[in-house]
Amino acid sequence: MPTLLKFLLVCLLLATAGSVQAQTPTAPSPAPATAQPAYDVNAATQAYLNTLTPAQKARSDAYFEGGYWLLLVEMLYAVGVAAVFLGLGLSRRIKAWTERLPQRFLRTLAYVAIYLLLAWVLSFPLTVYVGYFREHHYGLSNQSFGEWLGESLTSLALSVVFGSLLILALYAAVRRAGRTWWVWGAGIMGTFVAVGIFLGPVFISPLFNKSTPLPAGPVRAAILSMARANGVPADNVYLVDASRQSKRISANVSGIGSTIRVSLNDNLLRRCTPQEVQAVMGHELGHYVLNHIYELLLSFVMVIGTGFWLLDWMFVRLVARFGSRWGVADRADVGGLPLAVALLAVLTFLSTPIVNTIVRTNELEADVFGLNAARQPDGFAAIAMKLSEYRKIDPTPLEEALFFDHPSGHTRVYTAMRWKAEHLGDK
Template identity: 40%
Template sequence: MALFDPVAATAAYLAQLPPEAHAKATAYTQGGHWLLLWGFLVSVLVSFLIVRSGVLVGLRRSLERRKPRPVLVSFAVGVAYLLIDWLLSLPWSAYSNWWREKSYGLTSQAFLGWLGEGVMSIVISAIFTGLFLVALYALIRKAPRTWWLWSGGLTAGFVVISLLIAPIYIEPLFNKYTPAPAGPVRDTVVAMAEANGVPSDKIFVYDGSKQSNAYTANVSGLFGSARVAMSDTMFKQGADIAEVRAVVGHEMGHYAHQHALWIAGVMSVLAIVAFFLIDRLFAPVATLMGADTVRGVADPAGLPVLSVILAVLGLLGTPLTNSLIRLAETDADNYSLVHFNEPDGLSKALVKTIEYRAATPGRLEEVLFYDHPAVGSRIRTAMDWKAAHPPSPPTAPTP
């Protein structure tokens, strides 16, 4: 009996796609790396234009004409900045988030549908971000020397709140979520959940194909609001029970190990570092941008300055944040393999994600740009698991 070869098995899975499909995926993925730079430059340019226009300073002066109104100014100026920034960035967003996806066959959504969802998204974002800015600028006013230290707790609080309410109030605005229909898939997923301490009453299928043709599932929410959701693209691309077990097992790993809370905690620490640097860099960056009428870091009219600093830090910190997410994704893969033992199901599902995530990047490229482990290495891990956990031989019948 031939020994199972994980290297050969991995190569066989990757060979299920022809070379031209791999080349297309590589072009899409590496083009996406350049989008990080171009998107950064667009955001800096837009922030510079908003500063030079003086529109935020004018709004702040108008609101404070008779008396100081710090809460109103923080909210109104913050919302105005977000809406103006979104409008000026719209051509770039349309190219990078819709036209490019359309040209690679990764979405069938019409432009007006994409635009309508973008409008709804920016309105929701403006409200929540406006509230966050009210709290942030209150911290700056109350503790001008140490506000950055408290910003981590503020950031963590808002992240947790958003995770709690998103599955209930926000995600249903963009997609229709229905309980997984009765049948083998639902029975399988319910049994998996019950066996591993995951709520079995929140397993959904949603119309993800409305926005994207990507083969995907996700876990969202926290505690009682958490749910596992499978995009209908999984089933349109022929997912079988082994794939469902592997993919949903991966998502259950995120839930069971509380990756959302873990990442929120790390992000709150990074927020402290980022806001500390903003506190120190705000004045020189404001001078470079010509923000002469901005009254320092406590002035909401200086949001474009703050955003430029955050954009620089975000670009430089991309390898770090990607690495943090990759750790969670690796752990979720391991959870799926350990608890549900579907290495081939996981591998079959991963092959279907190659079209939007090149399978075999160089190690440096993966570290710098990938927020998931490379598909090739994930399949190899699954095949190594399969080699180390061969199926038990059938038991001989008792005479």
């Protein structure tokens, strides 16, 4: 998916957050350690890590480490797409065609929509490899090519509609505010993302998955009891049919205000024990109680504001040198959009460790909250091992700092065993 399309769709779906094949079951979790005065946290952690066979670990590592290279490839691919638009004159021809339209906002809107469509076409080879063939190679996808393509086209439609409106607003800010447009741009992006979070659970997510109330039973009762005990105003829990796309287990808290909801996917319910489900949902409730949605939104606005400032600084200097060759006059010229997207791709690549650290910190906070709320350390550790299907279980500290937007499996198991060690005498 082109960098900008993926960026826009992630904004719309911000409300939400390995490589072992489905036919290869995860090794069983070790039995809970016996409560003893001297509890070795490191030994208990290693006991869980040892349940992953060498073959499973090698496959998980290969999948996740491949993602490191994909970050670079996607950035370079975005620069290549920009080169096609600017270096081969495609942008100049689109702009010449849209100049026939009577009003400037129509010309801008038409250019943006055409650009997004053509960028998607140019990026399709990489998109289909990353989203379809690679996921099938590692046994993580349940979709046929037709199903995958249908959802990709739905994502494209969302990106073109909402992306065109967003970029139209950003160019209006550029034309009105000039050099300080990046301040207004950050506010526009924040507003756009907030609206996307609000609309996501009720208007966007249903385009991809069916969400139904979790049937009454012990699992639902335990989740709602935990929610009430922690001041979460949830009167229902939703079950999402994520198995139609993937084998991954997942849950989330989504929405803002009246649209907020707690959801878990059917893979989690089917593949995990009630204790493991409770551990996961305690984590998700932590995101709500700790106001992570709002905290991440504020952090996002700050990061994107800084990014827009840097983008403007680079854009102005490149246009001063190459603008006549590309047919780009200044920052307000919509013909410079491919350049802006390429620069955004470079900045996104460079900011990966910063963004990952912001998200990972919140995830670790939710981990600790979930352990205190659910009181299921072995359930949480077992879930961390199952997530090794698509996350490297035991990275180096540098790897975790640079590439992980969630705590690694090792960190999560250690956190759970440390909690357990401090509560061995609890009843």
